[in-house]
Amino acid sequence: MQQIINFLIRYKIFLLYLFLLLISLIFTFQSHSYHQSRFLNSANYFSGNIYEFFDNTTSYFGLKEENRKLLRENQRLRYQLYNKNTDTIQPLDSLENNYLVVRGRVIKNSYSDQRNYITINKGKTDSVEQDMGVITSKGILGIVENTSNGFSTVQSILNEKSNINAKIKNSNHFGSLIWNTEDYNTVQLVDIPRLVELTIGDTIVTGAMSSIFPENVPIGTIKKFDLDTSRSFYYIDVDLFNDMTNIESVYIIKNLNREEIIELQEETEINDQ
Amino acid sequence: MINNTFFINLIRFVLLILVQILVFNRLNFFGFINPMVYVLFLYWYPIKKNRTNFILICFLLGLLIDIFSDTLAINTAATVSIAYLRPSIMRFVFGVNYEFQSFKLNSSTRAQQFTFLALLIVIHHVIYFTLEIFSFANILLIIQKSITIGVSSIILCLLLSSLFSTKKE
Numbered sequence: 215m216q217q218i219i220n221f222l223i224r225y226k227i228f229l230l231y232l233f234l235l236l237i238s239l240i241f242t243f244q245s246h247s248y249h250q251s252r253f254l255n256s257a258n259y260f261s262g263n264i265y266e267f268f269d270n271t272t273s274y275f276g277l278k279e280e281n282r283k284l285l286r287e288n289q290r291l292r293y294q295l296y297n298k299n300t301d302t303i304q305p306l307d308s309l310e311n312n313y314l315v316v317r318g319r320v321i322k323n324s325y326s327d328q329r330n331y332i333t334i335n336k337g338k339t340d341s342v343e344q345d346m347g348v349i350t351s352k353g354i355l356g357i358v359e360n361t362s363n364g365f366s367t368v369q370s371i372l373n374e375k376s377n378i379n380a381k382i383k384n385s386n387h388f389g390s391l392i393w394n395t396e397d398y399n400t401v402q403l404v405d406i407p408r409l410v411e412l413t414i415g416d417t418i419v420t421g422a423m424s425s426i427f428p429e430n431v432p433i434g435t436i437k438k439f440d441l442d443t444s445r446s447f448y449y450i451d452v453d454l455f456n457d458m459t460n461i462e463s464v465y466i467i468k469n470l471n472r473e474e475i476i477e478l479q480e481e482t483e484i485n486d487q
Numbered sequence: 488m489i490n491n492t493f494f495i496n497l498i499r500f501v502l503l504i505l506v507q508i509l510v511f512n513r514l515n516f517f518g519f520i521n522p523m524v525y526v527l528f529l530y531w532y533p534i535k536k537n538r539t540n541f542i543l544i545c546f547l548l549g550l551l552i553d554i555f556s557d558t559l560a561i562n563t564a565a566t567v568s569i570a571y572l573r574p575s576i577m578r579f580v581f582g583v584n585y586e587f588q589s590f591k592l593n594s595s596t597r598a599q600q601f602t603f604l605a606l607l608i609v610i611h612h613v614i615y616f617t618l619e620i621f622s623f624a625n626i627l628l629i630i631q632k633s634i635t636i637g638v639s640s641i642i643l644c645l646l647l648s649s650l651f652s653t654k655k656e
Contacts, residue, residue, distance in 0.1 A: 227538050231571040234546045238567065241560035242618060254553050254560055261555050268509055324512070324556065326519040328619055331557035367557060398518060459515070 255360045255367045256322060256333045262365035266335050269321040273462065280462045287351035313428055314468040316340055318348075321365075325398040325458045330370040332356060334464060337364045347427040347467040353455040354378070354420060354431050355464055366466075372398055372458055380433055381421040382410070388421040391433065391452070398458050400437060403450040410448070412439050418452050425475045428467065492533060500548065503528050508555040511643070519632075522640040523562075524647060525552060526611055529569060530604050531648075534577070534590065545570035558619070565614040569607050576606050593652075604648070605641050612637040 222229065241254055256262065273280075318340075322333035336342045338361050346358045348368045356368040356376065369376060374395050380403055381388040389405040403418055416436045420427040437453040469475075507525040514521050528548060532541060549566030553559065569576075577585045580603045584590055592600065612633045620629050 227542065227571070230539060230542055231567060234542065234567045235564055238546075238549070238560035238563035242564065254550070254557075256555055256557050258554070264505075264508075264555075322555075326515050326521055327558065329558075333557070 257360045257362045257365040257367040265321040316466040320461045330372045332368040337361045379421040379424040383417040383419045406448040425472045522643045542570045561618045565611045569611045
């Protein structure tokens with residue numbers, strides 16, 4: 215007994231170090247697999263407020279550019295609205311719509327790591343939940359991962375864990391959108407079959423398979439394509455529409471049918487077995 | 488006197504975290520270089536202090552940086568490791584001198600100070616990027632990132648430490 219206590223006293227610093235290292239490694243590896251750590255993220259009251267306070271000051275410098283962006287988007291939407299053939303009015307009752315849209319602002323952006331997360335200033339009180347899609351006026355941005363009362367973290371498309379259903383515009387050939395962590399302006403589209411005809415400059419949009427994003431949200435254009443190692447699928451470099459280094463206003467989209475879709479899919483899977 | 492060093496360290500702690508998350512994490516020089524200057528806390532921390540407290544404080548420092556920058560707990564692991572290794576590094580750099588009561592960081596030579604800082608940063612960055620990338624297939628990327636970001640961290644830490652250094656008598 216004496217010896218054990220002596221041992222503990224002599225190596226107490228080493229043991230403390232091992233203990234703390236173990237804690238940090240557990241935090242790291244438990245979330246390597248799928249979701250970001252539930253405790254260690256910047257969507258909490260403390261860090262969220264600090265980021266928001268500083269963003270309130272610095273966002274003034276980008277106001278002009280931001281205004282121009284929003285004006286351009288309004289112009290596009292009005293053009294679509296006035297040239298619409300049918301004159302049906304959207305029902306205001308949310309039960310009859312498929313998607314809800316919440317507006318938000320980016321208070322912390324990152325694009326230089328392997329796993330990039332963006333923090334936005336909308337959270338549970340604004341009915342933002344996990345797995346809602348986040349887009350900007352130009353294209354998709356990511357998926358909500360953790361929420362607190364006032365803030366949320368978004369898993370950016372510039373994240374090696376990101377995997378989003380995407381397709382080539384005006385066709386139904388779909389694949390997965392991933393990121394190879396090399397360039398923050400380029401993401402990769404994989405699993406498009408070889409027989410599809412591709413042209414450089416084709417537009418890539420989100421696919422209908424995703425229960426997170428609406429169909430046809432713009433992503434980017436084809437920059438370069440090549441066959442992958444199996445020689446039967448394309449490996450496509452996609453140039454993003456979004457400038458990922460300069461993002462201010464975002465829209466958070468909730469698919470109201472998502473629960474039903476997931477329930478149905480799970481049921482089908484169970485029946486298959 | 489004890490209170491004085493305590494407050495100095497507390498202010499350093501808060502300011503280094505704020506500077507790290509609000510300035511240097513957004514630098515993105517060449518698109519990927521974000522120097523990690525909060526390592527300076529370990530460089531400046533008094534030598535003759537309780538080691539247990541020191542490791543716990545560094546754990547907290549790493550954890551706060553991790554929470555703010557959404558990097559899981561990678562910063563924590565790297566910071567705790569260099570906090571544990573700091574006495575060994577100091578013995579290696581300053582030799583027997585460091586054991587004396589009267590030893591101060593300011594009384595050592597420039598070269599020694601530089602080696603000490605550089606070793607802290609290099610070890611920190613190697614652990615950090617190994618955990619961040621975590622694949623042996625990408626070992627070249629780990630080395631490349633450790634070197635480029637390490638060099639930029641060393642340069643900025645040297646600039647900051649000379650800016651805020653106490654004058655030699």
